Amino acid sequence: MTVHTALSRRSFIVGSAAAGGLSLGLRLPLTAEAAAAARQPEVNAWVVVKPDDTVVIRIARSEMGQGALTGLAQLVAEELQCDWSKVTTEYPTPGENLARDRVWGSFSTGGSRGIRESHDYVRKGGAAARQMLVAAAAEQWGVPAAECTAAKSVITHAASGRSTTYGRVAEAAARQPVPTDVPLRDPKDWTIAGQPLPRLDTADKLTGKQVYGTDLTMPGLLNAAIKACPVFGGRLASFDAAAVAKMPGVRKVVKVDDTAVAVVADTWWRAKTALDALPIVWDEGPNTDVSSASIADTLRKGFDADDAFVGTAAGDAKTALAAAGARIVTADYAYPYQNHATMEPMNATALFTPRRCEVWVPTQNGEASLAAAAEAAGLPIGRCEVHKIHLGGGFGRRGNFQDYVRQAVSIAKELPGTPVKLIWSREEDMLHGAYHPTTQCRMTGALDAQGNLTALHMRISGQSILAAVRPEGMQGGKDPVVFQGLNGGGAEGAFAYTVPDLLIDHAMRNPPVPPGFWRGVNLNQNTFYVESFMDELAHAAGQDPLAFRRKLMARHPRHLAVLEAVAERIGWQTKPPEGVHRGLAQIMGFGSYVAAAAEVSVTGGKLKIHRIVAATDAGHVVNPAQVERQVEGSFVYGLSAALHGECTVKGGRMEQENFDSYDVLRLAEMPAVETIIMPSGGFWGGVGEPTIAVAAPAVLNAVFAATGKRIRDLPLKNHKLA
């Protein structure tokens, strides 16, 4: 394998495009090669049909394990009515997208948006291509297009008994006018979309053939290992390059920005070995006193602070909770920092010359990578190109944050004409995360004499992701994403419970630890807080947790439907087996309604999760088999965080540097998961993230049922159950 075969013609496009001096938003005449590729079999931007009827579907979003590649191809193929067995896929490059007026739309792959945000235009892409193919055949036959039908890549004119294939008319189809009226097929007539089809990208993942970013090679490639100041906000003071210059394979020691130093060598192992031997002096900066304890203290003070942003409110919760006679239940919760810990560490390969810069990178957002590359290269964006590679896990780490791209380009700039592959060690990955933010929450509820919840104040205190990474999304100082799952309405999570006096607010406290979008984002801790506390309230009221919730959910039938579904399947109304205890949780987020029920036992202080039932209403389902995998995977991610995961701060830096101290769920702990997919239609919800949020509260509510111990801060490993 060399990069040229692995990465196709696209590697070369930027070289010629560079001369055009493209800048953002300008249309650039296609390069000769791109034009040739476009001319040959492209029907439109989404669909290429080759003479042998092979269909290439262009996928703008990234494949990181979640199955978007297959799902998006299904949506295009459904409208195209092509032969699924002849479908292959390719990524257009971010540079091509810019050169073609962003014909493929956004490349961003996060927030469980891959399908829910692009289903309309990708389906239209497939439908328009089908119309053009049919029109081309009809024109050749001299018959009205309306008399022709298309199925499985074959166009038929029944009246004259003629038929042809997509491959034969593809070239003529490309010359057809682009249709303006593009009706879409009704999801209930779907034959390719909506089906549990196997993934398109499995075979190479079983033989070692799949090329990840860390595997890239190309002629003359050098490898880089990097260390940035481990203390947040610190800088690189100095290093002694001479001390390692003569070590085997070492080519160069490079200062990277003001914060990091990299060793470039013939192999990565030699680069890392020399880096470990390199004397480095850090200027640790202003945060060396910051610790988990100091952060927790700051957050706790936010419970009583007046400077809170209101997320959702009804009535007057504060007055109601202060009123005499109300029975008050209150509890404080906390959620720690987490690292994404993708199995493939951060990496990027860059090739810089003074005229152009190319980057090969596993990225959740190719356009963000391109912007980062251009900025680091100091070149116009049109002289840069990014080649996307399948990701060895993303989970939010590889979208907004393009630190590794910037670093790779900075290093490559020191070695013009030489491709440099930067791979972070696991330690670097653990020390320089974009961490799941830390928050605390004080829940205060009032129960009336009948045990009804009449008032609720949910005070979140803690970190805002947007304030740190996307300040343009802030609304007058407020971070709306903090309230995921707690909103008055909307796709990002309507709060299920109708409480007469309700206040959900946020005291923003931002410690100097970089936060990021971590699979599930703020839905994770919000669901842990709300669903644990609902359980607490139910027990305080002496009511069954399902019945207690049900009374408050009448206005949210979809929320209730998934909750009822898991309760029924787990056998909520029947007695569990001896020693087994159950817990429930529900939430809405990322456009979908989800719920989970767990069965656990605790013996000698040891937790065993026997069984999980999970329900998802995502509106429409493009591939139920992949939804099942996302739901199962969500429990691995969610339970890793609930049981084991925690990044602690000491001396202004993370204490955990590898999987020995940052443990995650392994196979032996994995419960059986039964998935109920119950699409109610009429909307498009995401499935990669929401279920993560119900994993912890469902299990921990069951732990309470088993032990009487209420776990109010994660992870569980910090608590004794015996």
Next chain:
Amino acid sequence: MARLTINAAVREVDADPDTPLLWVLREQVGLTGTKYGCGIAACGACTVHIDGVATRACALPISALGPEQAIVTIEGLSPDGSHPLQQAWLALDVPQCGYCQAGMLMAAASLLAQNPSPTDADIDAEITNICRCGTYNRVRAAIKQAAAGGAAQRG
């Protein structure tokens, strides 16, 4: 120069003796199917077989190996992806991102070679590899499917 027998071929490699086998495979022999995940034998992404036994290659210096030891990587598990485990993995569509899967397959192949009908407890004990995408239940099911189909005959 070290002499190593990798996927039934003897290779001369020019590497410092303390270089872990993982990096020799990836960077000197060009077998990149074996993955780096942690470097401290904690995740299993780098699992290969040494004389049939699943071994984490990231923490094993090549100085500990001689040409008489048979090293098998994912590329050598079968010539064409036809090992019963690979077939079961394909039938159950196990991988998500796939990064951990070579290590999973190699760990599972070693388990089946030694224990043709593993129980759930055997699988729990032997398959300690990390998968962050969450393929564990399908890994378990695929191991059982391959075992039921007679993976053992292939050793």
